[in-house]
Amino acid sequence: MKDEMNQFRSLRIATISTLTLVGLGLTACGSRNDDWNSYFEAGEVVGLDGSVAVFDRGLERILFLTAPSSKQVASRAFSVGHDVQVVRASKDRSSLFVLSAGEWPRTEPDDEKPRLQVFSGGPKLAEPTVYELDDPMGALALDPEGRWVAAFAGSATVTNPNEIVLLDLQDPKAKPVSKTIRSFGGSPVELSFTSELAVPRGPARRFLVARTDRDVALIDLSDPNREEITVGLPKDEQGIPRVPVQIVHDDGDPDDKSDARLAVRLVDSADVVLLELAEPTAADRDFSVGYNIVDVGGVPTAIDFVRTDGGLRLAALVPSRQRATLVNPETTLAEVVDLGGNFSSMTRITNAVGDAPEGGDVALLWGEGKTFAFWSLGSTSGTPYRAVDSTELDIQLSQVLDVPAPNEHLKVLVGESATTFYVLNLERRESFPLMTREAGYRIEVSGDGNRLWAYAPGNPSFSAVRLSDLHPTQLDVYPEPSVVFDVARLDGGRAGLAIQTSGGLSVTLLDANDPDSATTRYFPALELEEIQ
């Protein structure tokens, strides 16, 4: 009996030890890095010159995908700040800008401040340049010439909506310039950068134009600390200032330092405001702003400065009256051109067409209809009816895409929910239809201008179209790509990256110069990159 008790005691000890062991093993053990538990959620996916940037929202980082060779995809992760507000590429795709609000509230000196990170677009990746800000900002304006960045639309507890923070990308060590523009009740809605404009005194300079919901402010970028010039806009019948919606600029005659101009289009108004950088009225100023209001005969949907055989004009498209108005900025006299269609958008294509008139621009016009037109502005005077050459398509145009050199004479005309898109040859003034099997295809033009990719998110079939002869190559990959980008490879070639972002991040790599479904390579689970 006692022996049994002793054995029972041993059994009890063994049982307790075992249970303790299991308990400790399963509960007191460590757990893994939380990053492994973070489900992948793709934010912005941005195509850059030599890489694709994927915002990994869960881990607050940017994954850069590059193609070192035709058989290799590399991924590298860079942490970004907390609470990302903006992820945008520069116009030339050479840089990526990430604006973040930082930790909020900040209670420790080490807590992250709001910041702007500027990444190289690859294919050689480098650590980003970081600009710290004092307060979180919610919007970015990028200089198309790559010199400046303006952050605005603050989002702190107490915000100054008229504050603009200017960062000089050429001098990363320079302190950001914080500037509050004078307010007449509005706050900046959009910021845009002008090209260099001549002024009566001093060297030519660039301006940052702040468009509010009621006025326009000009900030002299040669001295951002100098007081800006705010221009009030005409009011409507109720005395409410008109809302500006588009601002264009032109330097005028290169030999004339006092003919640089800006024009402001207003919402629901036939008036266009012309601003001239004229002789200064004060000794401490390099220029003054002259002000003119021109009636273009109807509500314009687009304005631009153009050169005609009669000189510089402000062109305003008035689709409601199927016409354009050309305004002489010096005399404000207007000339009407009947367009024969309700064209609402235009872009200058002078350098791309083969038979551009001497001394005049050529503009491409399109609108809500199925017609596009070439508008030759070199023969407007006297024979305006001959100036427009229109062509009808079977789609309703919604977008005109530029093609980089060496095929800058091509434009891609894309319709909304259409099964056809067109490649327009500006030199020969011919358009070539390309059909898709179903609607909803997106068009991505390659950075080297040699091809375009037509794909539908979630569809395994897509095509690469060689622009030299418009030869399409059908491609089928699995898994179905969410987006397709064409980037420069490190070895000098080009890579097509069919990126799948739903659930996880994976890439199917193609040789962009010779795309073939049979030679693709699939790179799985890239969202796991650099997790420790």
Add this chain to the structure above:
Amino acid sequence: MRQNQTLGLLTSLMLLGATLPAIAQNVVHVTSDAPKTTEGAAKKAEGTPPGAARAEVVAEPAAVPRAAGAPPDGEAPNTPPASEPAAVEFEEAPIGTKPEPVAGPQVRWLASERKHEAARDRYVAPGDETDAPGVDPNAVHFTHHQVNLSAQLGFQVNWLASSTVDAFADKDAVVGPLARIGIAPWATGRFSLAFTPEWSFASTSARARSSATRLGMHRLSLGFEGRYHFHHRYHAYLRVSPGAVVARASLTDAAGAELVDENWAFRLDGTAGLAARLAGNSNGTQTGFRLLAYVEGGFDWTASSELRLEASGSRPARVSPLELGPLDLSSPHAGAGLMLTY
């Protein structure tokens, strides 16, 4: 990672530490004077001066059940036939007993009777009775406690803290079954040596962000185990086990591509443990099945290898290998189980 490994080691030590006092309670019955330490003996020694208790216990052999066929008290056990030479034979002295004077040249003592006789001069703790009545199992040879064949079944917890393993496991602890056989062919004094081929398996699965992952490990090793039998019921052991591990890691990404890596790696394990007999004859001189429980802990060093997952299916086509870095399966571990010896 280092903290987790330290935690694992500490856990192992705590377990051993928690077990030791209970074991010591039994051990002290043997190594100290019985009246001072055992409840049963203390009752018997009540009102008796120290030292008399021993005489009392010895004087009451009837308190110990006698086995059937045993000679009655006072009778010379196994009196040799008159024809046999009246020589005195000494066999190996039982461990822990002093040589005693021989009763006379006409009496021949066989080893087993000598052990029994010596045991009568010692206190036999309750529950320590052997099948032979009145024999202290600690006073007889531990022969079959030490030299035996064994089969073990148990489980093992490994604390895998490698960052690469994190892709395959939510927690560091990975539990799996273990099977071990033992061949203990040699013993000297309280020590014995055993060879212990061993197999254990552990498997864990998790989600690494959007991918489903799984890691399975088969460990094979040959252990060299030194045992110290400090009590007929318990023994402690140290084991060194070189061996190999074959690890199979798999990952299925969000698109359904399955990737697998399988590789072998050398491993060397060091383990310390305690085993306690739960059932079976306490007399080490007798053969038979005995059931023991064991608790152990140690560290398993495994050579690191690069984890390179390659496609196992045909879709998607031409899947590039996924490299997740060095797979380090080294870890502290602890385990428990049952051992059947014969």
